[in-house]
Amino acid sequence: MIKHHPSADILIDFAAGTLPVAQAACVSAHLNYCDCCRGSTEQLQSIGGVLMEQLVPVAVSESVLDSILARLDEPVPLSFIQQRVRHRRVDLPGLLNRIINGDFSQLAWKRVTRSLSVSHLQTGDDQREFALYRIAAGGNIPNHRHGGAEMTLVLEGGFSDELGTYHPGDFVFRDASDVHAPTAIDGEECICLAVLDAPLQFTSWQYRWLNPFLQLQAG
Ligand SMILES: [Zn+2]
Missing domain, CATH: 1.10.10.1320 (Anti-sigma factor, zinc-finger domain)
Known part of the structure; x- marks a missing residue:
């Protein structure tokens, strides 16, 4: 539900x-x-x-x-989502359809922390980051703020934050003023689609050194 x-x-x-x-x-x-x-x-x-x-x-x-x-x-928007793999752009026709249907097999994941991997995709929208976030069961995305709006859609598993618990199909919108630390529910890996106006900025001192890395990945 x-x-x-x-x-x-x-x-x-x-x-x-x-x-x-x-x-x-x-x-x-x-x-x-x-x-x-x-x-x-x-x-x-x-x-x-x-x-x-x-x-x-x-x-x-x-x-x-x-x-x-x-x-x-002109190409139909989103008919070719691209991913940069080892500095090469790779066209992945129909990728959005496959993602929605739970097929994540062709994605290249970048490990950010022990619990968090990110797969950045290119949509032709240079103003926004379009990425999948994979959080290990029980793991979290460290406390962060956004430089703008953040849309999140849960695809697999689930996560909770200060405002609620979210399951597959749930849509979450956060604006630039929100700071939160989503935590995957126990026992199941969580995969989310996230659209960000600006890269995440970790706020806790243990993870702040990763911020430049996140911004590079979004380019
Ligand atoms: Zn709805």
């Missing part, structure tokens, strides 16, 4: 197509688990369609049609 969902504002932006592509991918992955949010999104898209039909048409130049047709040859 999914208990944690995107806010109405996030769903409205998603339905309107105005969410940044990396965040849209995270919300889309949540909809894969959540009938409730999928129904809400379909309703919002219907409302958006009705509102569009009521707009008064405005004449545009012919170059607008040309520029739209030219974009038909």
Whole structure:
């Protein structure tokens, strides 16, 4: 049973197509688990369609049609998520689908601490980090803050923090002011999809030396 969902504002932006592509991918992955949010999104898209039909048409130049047709040859967003493996970019077609379906077999993981590994993926959104976090059973991500918003979707296992406990399909949003230390529930490894406006910044003195390393990995 999914208990944690995107806010109405996030769903409205998603339905309107105005969410940044990396965040849209995270919300889309949540909809894969959540009938409730999928129904809400379909309703919002219907409302958006009705509102569009009521707009008064405005004449545009012919170059607008040309520029739209030219974009038909561009890759579909997220159809090719990339990963950098040993300084090479590797195209992984359909990776998002495989991740949502629990297949993490082709990912390259970087160990950050004894309990935490990270797999950074490229989505074409240079403003955001899109990564999988793997936390060992009972392990934690050290206390950290964010330089911006953080979206997290649990894919396997579960974790808890100061505000709750989260299981597969649960969606968690934290803003820049939040400091927390997610801990994987006992007995099961936790794998999450995370979209960050800026790399994590560990706040406890034992782990602060890792911050430059995290920022390098996000590039
Ligand atoms: Zn939901």
